[in-house]
Amino acid sequence: MNKSPVRRFLKQPGSYRILAGGVIVFLLALATLSGSAWTKYGPDDLDLDNLLSPPSVKWLKGLLTTEEGMRIQARNQAGGRGGENHARPVSSDDEDLDFLGVQDSAAAGTATGMEGSGTGNGRVPETGESDNRSEAGKAKPHVLGTDKNGRDMLALLIAGARNCFLPGLVTCAFALGLGVPLGLFAGYYGGRVRKIVGTFNSTILSLPRLVLILVVICALEPNVYYTMGVLGATLIPRVSELIATRVRILSNMGFILAAKEAALSDFTILYRHLFWYQNRAVFFIQFSLIMAESILVETTLSYLQFGTKPPEVSWGNIIEGSQMSFFSGFYWITFFPAVAIILAILGFFYLGDGLNARLAYREGR
Amino acid sequence: MRTIAKIVGFFAGSLLLVSFLIFGIIHLTPGDIAEIHNLSPSTAHQLYLDRPMIVQYFLWFKGCLTLDFGISMVNGAKVSSLIGEYMPPTLLLAFGSLFLSLLVAIPLGVYRGLRPVSPLGKFISLAVYTLSSIPVFVLGYIVLAVVFGVFRFYVTAPPEGPFQFWPYVSYYSLPIFVLAVGNGTIGEFVRFISLEVQNVNGAMFIKAARARGSRLWRHFFRSMVLPIFNIIVTNMAVLLGGLVVVERIFNFHGLGWLSWEATLKRDFSVIMGITLVMAFLIRVFMLANDLLAVWLDPRMRE
Numbered sequence: 001m002n003k004s005p006v007r008r009f010l011k012q013p014g015s016y017r018i019l020a021g022g023v024i025v026f027l028l029a030l031a032t033l034s035g036s037a038w039t040k041y042g043p044d045d046l047d048l049d050n051l052l053s054p055p056s057v058k059w060l061k062g063l064l065t066t067e068e069g070m071r072i073q074a075r076n077q078a079g080g081r082g083g084e085n086h087a088r089p090v091s092s093d094d095e096d097l098d099f100l101g102v103q104d105s106a107a108a109g110t111a112t113g114m115e116g117s118g119t120g121n122g123r124v125p126e127t128g129e130s131d132n133r134s135e136a137g138k139a140k141p142h143v144l145g146t147d148k149n150g151r152d153m154l155a156l157l158i159a160g161a162r163n164c165f166l167p168g169l170v171t172c173a174f175a176l177g178l179g180v181p182l183g184l185f186a187g188y189y190g191g192r193v194r195k196i197v198g199t200f201n202s203t204i205l206s207l208p209r210l211v212l213i214l215v216v217i218c219a220l221e222p223n224v225y226y227t228m229g230v231l232g233a234t235l236i237p238r239v240s241e242l243i244a245t246r247v248r249i250l251s252n253m254g255f256i257l258a259a260k261e262a263a264l265s266d267f268t269i270l271y272r273h274l275f276w277y278q279n280r281a282v283f284f285i286q287f288s289l290i291m292a293e294s295i296l297v298e299t300t301l302s303y304l305q306f307g308t309k310p311p312e313v314s315w316g317n318i319i320e321g322s323q324m325s326f327f328s329g330f331y332w333i334t335f336f337p338a339v340a341i342i343l344a345i346l347g348f349f350y351l352g353d354g355l356n357a358r359l360a361y362r363e364g365r
Numbered sequence: 366m367r368t369i370a371k372i373v374g375f376f377a378g379s380l381l382l383v384s385f386l387i388f389g390i391i392h393l394t395p396g397d398i399a400e401i402h403n404l405s406p407s408t409a410h411q412l413y414l415d416r417p418m419i420v421q422y423f424l425w426f427k428g429c430l431t432l433d434f435g436i437s438m439v440n441g442a443k444v445s446s447l448i449g450e451y452m453p454p455t456l457l458l459a460f461g462s463l464f465l466s467l468l469v470a471i472p473l474g475v476y477r478g479l480r481p482v483s484p485l486g487k488f489i490s491l492a493v494y495t496l497s498s499i500p501v502f503v504l505g506y507i508v509l510a511v512v513f514g515v516f517r518f519y520v521t522a523p524p525e526g527p528f529q530f531w532p533y534v535s536y537y538s539l540p541i542f543v544l545a546v547g548n549g550t551i552g553e554f555v556r557f558i559s560l561e562v563q564n565v566n567g568a569m570f571i572k573a574a575r576a577r578g579s580r581l582w583r584h585f586f587r588s589m590v591l592p593i594f595n596i597i598v599t600n601m602a603v604l605l606g607g608l609v610v611v612e613r614i615f616n617f618h619g620l621g622w623l624s625w626e627a628t629l630k631r632d633f634s635v636i637m638g639i640t641l642v643m644a645f646l647i648r649v650f651m652l653a654n655d656l657l658a659v660w661l662d663p664r665m666r667e
Contacts, residue, residue: 203382205599206647210606211640214628215387218636219394296500300610303502304625319506338503345498353494 017354024347171294174232183243201237288352434638455619462544470554478562497552504547505614548607
């Protein structure tokens with residue numbers, strides 16, 4: 001039958017998962033690389049006229065905005081556009097905002113470590129080229145709303161993507177960089193090497209991952225890259241056992257015996273024949289799954305206040321910083337980061353799982 | 366007999382290794398521990414901080430063998446009594462959520478394993494994947510929002526005094542639910558059980574039993590006990606790790622909450638004690654798993 005390559009791709013198992021995961025991962029990588037260069041607001045711009053303004057997309061607003069949120073936004077606009085009291089769009093005795101710690105906008109400006117000067121007229125002077133940013137009176141819309149400091153949610157989400165993606169790469173480097181060689185050695189040499197690797201693995205496996213990370217945080221400074229390294233170390237057993245099982249089966253096969261007879265060096269046999277020709281699919285699958293895992297752990301740690309620290313933005317610490325806002329009508333501050341976290345993890349999971357299904361299908365043939 | 370001795374020896378050896386690892390990581394800390402916490406010389410002496418490092422380790426480990434984990438560096442409370450106080454609710458939470466996840470996962474996993482390509486089977490795998498990608502704390506917030514916004518029944522403070530049904534149930538139910546669903550436990554169980562059912566279903570002995578017309582479920586049951594226990598044991602570490610997050614969200618006073626608090630205050634002796642106790646728990650489960658394997662599976666006896 002004469003089938004197009006697209007059709008053939010889609011017919012294999014797992015192709016839809018690969019597509020869905022791939023799109024999400026691509027978007028995430030794009031957000032990491034581009035940063036907030038193309039958005040109307042940067043993550044550091046404080047739009048003090050629009051504290052806690054809800055998303056400006058019409059259908060989203062109709063779908064999701066609670067009555068309380070609408071009420072507050074109406075009052076916000078009335079206060080902000082009123083003329084004289086630019087500095088305080090919301091008066092400080094407003095009971096809806098008190099729990100968020102917004103006493104006045106100057107304090108909010110300095111608390112986040114942004115440039116606090118010039119908050120008197122209600123608008124933070126933009127640094128550098130800012131002609132596409134908000135002009136007086138003609139504010140650009142905040143597509144996903146703003147948080148309690150007037151920061152644009154979309155810009156925050158994009159800035160957070162970077163702090164999810166890059167630590168994930170550190171985890172992968174540790175887990176795969178150490179796990180793959182250990183697995184190869186254990187599977188190929190067997191005997192004592194396998195025993196040593198096994199002991200190492202079972203020692204790591206008998207500590208709860210998050211608790212081990214807490215121990216390291218307790219001993220050293222809470223730094224995302226340390227903790228991601230530790231996370232990578234706790235994932236070594238999984239990778240190395242997977243690789244070792246496959247290599248153990250492979251190393252009794254004809255082509256490896258032939259390679260030995262041909263007096264190829266162990267290095268060539270291990271890395272070219274056993275790893276690259278036979279196991280690189282496993283490598284990429286594990287890469288994807290480990291990225292998912294590390295995003296999960298990074299956001300969790302940021303939520304526990306041990307990951308990315310507040311001036312830096314991470315999806316986890318956005319949720320942590322606005323804990324109770326969900327219950328008082330400001331759903332968008334916690335809702336969008338939560339959706340972003342779930343989508344990012346789901347994307348990597350789907351990608352890994354789809355690739356895995358394809359690998360199983362191909363090897364089964 | 367020799368196999369059993371080997372297993373128990375491995376158990377003891379790995380605990381020793383784990384304790385050494387914990388001690389080593391904690392003592393990587395830059396600076397003097399006694400200075401970080403401004404400890405008085407007598408307290409520092411009580412915690413063996415004035416001895417050489419290797420002596421410190423052996424004294425600490427010797428204390429741990431007699432359940433004496435030293436004293437807290439922040440408020441001087443005995444770590445063993447702290448752990449004794451916070452452990453029972455945590456154990457109830459952990460085993461409750463384990464029970465709940467098995468209760469849900471076994472039927473789903475068996476169904477998916479028997480009919481992997483049916484619409485319901487496909488739906489189960491999709492749902493399982495989506496659920497396991499929701500982090501515990503996000504799920505915790507969703508649950509809290511629903512419960513606070515709609516039902517308004519949750520009790521946030523730990524119940525005190527004599528046992529009363531309703532406060533206890535509401536205090537434990539939400540953390541148990543979130544820990545079971547959000548930590549990926551159910552997802553992992555369903556995936557593993559269905560895979561195992563698929564394997565067993567295709568095995569020769571089931572085909573033979575089917576041909577003989579004997580009762581299939583007995584053969585199934587016998588061959589499923591070990592894998593299910595095995596997956597429980599491998600998930601213990603994940604479960605205990607998830608406790609930290611769940612207890613923080615629900616302000617549930619247990620070991621996870623205590624370890625979070627200890628990390629925040631850099632209370633080294635408390636975190637060392639908790640980690641060692643958790644590692645011991647996990648190790649005991651692994652030991653039980655190995656012994657069960659020897660007992661149920663004659664091939665393991667060599």
